[in-house]
Amino acid sequence: MQTLAFWILFLAGVGAFAAQVATRVRLIAAAPNTFSTTDLPFRINRFLVDVVLQRQTIRERPAAGLMHAFVFWGFVAFAGYTSVEFLRGLGVVDLTHTSWFEAYRLALVPFASAVLLGIVYLLIRRAFVRPIALGPKVSLESVVIALFIATLMTTFLLTFRLEEDTTAERVNWWTHMLVILAFMALIPASKHFHLVLSPITVFLKSPELGNLPNLDFEKEQVGLETVKDLGSKMRLDAFTCVECGRCQVNCPAWGAGKELNPKAIILQTQDALLAGTIDTKLGEVYSEKVLWQCTTCGACENQCPVGIEHLPILIGSRRGLVSNGEAPEYLGAMYLNLERRSNIWGLGYDQRTKFVQAAQLEIFDPVKHDVLVWLGCAGSFDADFQKSLRSLFSILRAKQVKFGVLAKERCNGDPAKRTGNEYMFQELANGNIEDLKTAGVKKIVTSCPHCVKTIGADYAKFGYRVEITHSSVFVEELLRSEPSLAAARDTVTFHDPCYLGRYAGKTDEPRALLTRFGAEIREPVRNRDNPYCCGAGGGLLFADKEEEPGSRISDVRFKQLQDTGAGTVVTACPFCSIMLKGAQASAGAETQFVDLMTFVDGRLQPRA
Numbered sequence: 018m019q020t021l022a023f024w025i026l027f028l029a030g031v032g033a034f035a036a037q038v039a040t041r042v043r044l045i046a047a048a049p050n051t052f053s054t055t056d057l058p059f060r061i062n063r064f065l066v067d068v069v070l071q072r073q074t075i076r077e078r079p080a081a082g083l084m085h086a087f088v089f090w091g092f093v094a095f096a097g098y099t100s101v102e103f104l105r106g107l108g109v110v111d112l113t114h115t116s117w118f119e120a121y122r123l124a125l126v127p128f129a130s131a132v133l134l135g136i137v138y139l140l141i142r143r144a145f146v147r148p149i150a151l152g153p154k155v156s157l158e159s160v161v162i163a164l165f166i167a168t169l170m171t172t173f174l175l176t177f178r179l180e181e182d183t184t185a186e187r188v189n190w191w192t193h194m195l196v197i198l199a200f201m202a203l204i205p206a207s208k209h210f211h212l213v214l215s216p217i218t219v220f221l222k223s224p225e226l227g228n229l230p231n232l233d234f235e236k237e238q239v240g241l242e243t244v245k246d247l248g249s250k251m252r253l254d255a256f257t258c259v260e261c262g263r264c265q266v267n268c269p270a271w272g273a274g275k276e277l278n279p280k281a282i283i284l285q286t287q288d289a290l291l292a293g294t295i296d297t298k299l300g301e302v303y304s305e306k307v308l309w310q311c312t313t314c315g316a317c318e319n320q321c322p323v324g325i326e327h328l329p330i331l332i333g334s335r336r337g338l339v340s341n342g343e344a345p346e347y348l349g350a351m352y353l354n355l356e357r358r359s360n361i362w363g364l365g366y367d368q369r370t371k372f373v374q375a376a377q378l379e380i381f382d383p384v385k386h387d388v389l390v391w392l393g394c395a396g397s398f399d400a401d402f403q404k405s406l407r408s409l410f411s412i413l414r415a416k417q418v419k420f421g422v423l424a425k426e427r428c429n430g431d432p433a434k435r436t437g438n439e440y441m442f443q444e445l446a447n448g449n450i451e452d453l454k455t456a457g458v459k460k461i462v463t464s465c466p467h468c469v470k471t472i473g474a475d476y477a478k479f480g481y482r483v484e485i486t487h488s489s490v491f492v493e494e495l496l497r498s499e500p501s502l503a504a505a506r507d508t509v510t511f512h513d514p515c516y517l518g519r520y521a522g523k524t525d526e527p528r529a530l531l532t533r534f535g536a537e538i539r540e541p542v543r544n545r546d547n548p549y550c551c552g553a554g555g556g557l558l559f560a561d562k563e564e565e566p567g568s569r570i571s572d573v574r575f576k577q578l579q580d581t582g583a584g585t586v587v588t589a590c591p592f593c594s595i596m597l598k599g600a601q602a603s604a605g606a607e608t609q610f611v612d613l614m615t616f617v618d619g620r621l622q623p624r625a
């Protein structure tokens with residue numbers, strides 16, 4: 018009788034689970050396929066580190082992350098126990114009296130204790146501490162799930178105290194099994210579905226941060242326009258979100274009081290998919306203005322513990338808007354500059370030629386030169402940044418590095434790509450690739466982190482591979498044998514550019530240069546591989562300051578840098594420099610700005 022009752026409840030629980038999972042699987046299977054398994058060794062390594070060892074979960078929130086890891090490891094450890102108890106309850110086979118099962122059961126005791134500790138900690142945090150990332154309301158669902166898990170562990174531990182075949186033992190067993198069945202029925206529609214999906218999502222996450230595959234215009238639609246266009250990985254992401262809010266609290270746009278919230282983007286995607294309104298425009302699902310507030314800093318993707326990628330959704334939706342002529346006006350002007358003059362400011366190339374001549378630069382020749390210095394739009398036209406490039410040239414010359422530049426450069430295409438103008442990006446990229454190939458370039462050094470990402474990673478998607486290094490990394494290696502200055506002479510703070518610290522993971526090299534040349538570094542909040550953005554990326558360099566909601570991202574960052582108490586801010590990206598100097602001017606502050614190359618050159622020269 019009990020077996021029959023258990024069969025009925027088992028089928029109800031498993032049926033409810035399967036029906037909800039099937040809905041989600043159908044939605045994912047109906048999508049354009051965007052799954053990829055390239056670079057398998059990297060994916061396997063990340064799976065081991067981030068899923069098995071829970072590194073990403075623990076890294077940013079060590080206490081809560083460790084408690085979560087206890088619960089996760091406990092779940093994995095209990096899988097065999099639960100299966101054996103199900104087989105017993107269904108009358109299939111009773112393995113509970115075997116010696117190996119007894120040993121296994123004993124080995125589960127420390128796991129059960131750790132899960133109990135973890136779940137009580139997480140329950141208190143969710144219900145009473147309420148960190149801002151978790152939202153203003155206590156989630157009833159989270160409380161119920163936490164109580165379920167606590168009940169499972171308690172009933173397991175009680176099995177060591179209760180005598181077999183007593184009423185108390187049977188009640189305890191039924192409670193344990195019914196909670197598991199209720200859990201199964203509940204989780205697919207809850208954020209706890211990440212227990213099932215996150216190992217898959219982490220494995221399928223692109224090895225490249227902010228990966229935006231190049232569009233094939235002959236085969237593909239030029240962007241995401243409606244819910245129907247969302248790809249399979251985007252849909253999987255939407256069902257995996259655990260609503261932890263790490264993306265939200267690390268987003269500079271959200272931090273500066275704008276409407277963009279990357280967590281909301283993912284949850285809105287989930288709602289839209291489940292609502293089944295596949296023809297709804299994405300501009301309505303997310304609101305168009307929100308889509309233009311993203312700087313593409315990559316903090317959301319980088320912090321997400323379950324492998325969700327926000328940028329393909331955000332930039333994919335921008336592509337859809339651009340292809341329909343719905344980009345904001347300020348971008349229209351920038352696109353015109355790129356189209357007519359191949360640079361973001363629309364300036365005549367004679368100005369670059371004048372700089373090349375004045376700085377006595379040679380045109381690259383693969384026989385004569387070891388390396389090409391890529392100037393970029395800022396290096397070609399921004400007088401301020403040209404001072405920094407002169408410092409780079411001076412260091413290279415002091416160290417007898419033979420370098421040249423291209424006779425002509427186009428913008429690398431980053432502002433077009435990250436604002437969704439894929440057609441323009443490909444025009445610029447293909448022109449540059451052809452020129453670089455013709456010139457026989459094998460190695461590039463640049464002071465622009467955006468050029469590193471675009472030429473290094475996006476051009477590689479056209480099959481063009483070239484070694485490209487940021488000047489901070491190149492120069493640090495070049496000057497590694499230079500003796501350190503005996504005593505620190507300057508107190509500075511260093512602003513890690515997102516495309517250098519987060520995207521390229523280069524955080525030690527600029528610091529090594531600064532300390533080697535006499536700086537004491539005061540770190541701002543948000544540094545190294547999780548910096549707070551300057552606000553320039555994703556085309557926002559061109560946005561109209563007056564029309565921005567909330568604060569300016571650059572103002573927030575400048576304040577964080579000021580709060581270090583250091584009178585000098587060192588930068589290593591022309592666009593960070595432009596944004597932060599703008600914020601300094603608005604604040605009327607006296608902070609000094611110096612580019613990293615200028616800082617190094619200024620201290621190298623007196624020794625020469």
Ligand code: SF4
Nearest residue numbers: 268311312314315317
């Ligand atoms: S890329 Fe940066 S600005 Fe854009 S949503 Fe993510 S965290 Fe926010």
Ligand code: SF4
Nearest residue numbers: 258259261262264321
């Ligand atoms: S997208 Fe990732 S980081 Fe953001 S709330 Fe969801 S799980 Fe957390």
